[in-house]
Amino acid sequence: xxxxxxxxxxxxxxxxxSIFNYAFAEDxxxxxxxxxxxxxxSPFGVKQQVIAVNGQFPGPILNVTTNWNVxxxxxxxxxxxxxxxxxxxxxxKNSWQDGVLGTNxxxxxxxxxxxxxxxxxxxxxxxxxxxxxxxxxxxxxxTKSHKELRKDVENGIDLGVPDAILFNGLGPYRYDQxxxxxxxxxxx
Numbered sequence: 001x002x003x004x005x006x007x008x009x010x011x012x013x014x015x016x017x018s019i020f021n022y023a024f025a026e027d028x029x030x031x032x033x034x035x036x037x038x039x040x041x042s043p044f045g046v047k048q049q050v051i052a053v054n055g056q057f058p059g060p061i062l063n064v065t066t067n068w069n070v071x072x073x074x075x076x077x078x079x080x081x082x083x084x085x086x087x088x089x090x091x092x093k094n095s096w097q098d099g100v101l102g103t104n105x106x107x108x109x110x111x112x113x114x115x116x117x118x119x120x121x122x123x124x125x126x127x128x129x130x131x132x133x134x135x136x137x138x139x140x141x142x143t144k145s146h147k148e149l150r151k152d153v154e155n156g157i158d159l160g161v162p163d164a165i166l167f168n169g170l171g172p173y174r175y176d177q178x179x180x181x182x183x184x185x186x187x188x
Contacts, residue, residue: 027067034059037077043171044164046143051078058137058169133186134177139166 039052053059064070076082140162142149149159164171179185 027069029069029071030064032060032062032070032072034072034074035077036074036082041169043166043169044141044143045171048143048145051082051146058139058166061135128184130184130186132183134179135168136177136187137166137168139169140164141166141171 034053035055036051036053037055038049039055039057040047041050041052041057042048043057050057062070074082074084141164142159143163144152152159
């Protein structure tokens with residue numbers, strides 16, 4: 001009788017400990033180090049200075065899962081302040097929120113890229129498991145530098161229509177990502 005009571009007590013204690021262990025588990029942290037600097041690029045045939053992250057234009061893709069804690073350390077090697085905004089991203093445990101200059105402080109002088117947020121395994125998706133995914137970053141491109149464009153805007157001059165539209169940093173007719181029939185791919 002005592003042995004059965006001892007076994008039941010031990011089993012109950014293990015269950016209780018496993019529940020507490022689960023209750024105090026945190027979401028994982030991922031860390032990125034970004035160096036923001038100028039590089040020379042010519043996606044539209046005109047060499048000019050562009051802003052790059054870790055020497056990449058467009059910048060790196062963030063591939064994370066819902067509820068992960070993402071820590072990005074940024075070193076600004078530009079000759080001007082830098083403000084990154086995180087449209088639609090919740091900033092848990094952080095007083096910094098997405099906003100414009102004045103509500104957020106820019107990173108003093110001293111990019112862009114895709115953001116992929118995966119569902120946790122416990123959150124079902126309304127489609128089958130994809131065979132892969134394709135991240136497409138679309139941006140407008142002007143042959144004027146960003147500093148010239150800023151001066152125009154400050155002087156009340158409209159930017160006008162961009163000179164080109166870039167797909168993943170490549171100019172017209174240079175980006176080619178073929179899709180295979182009957183293969184499920186997520187386009188982000």
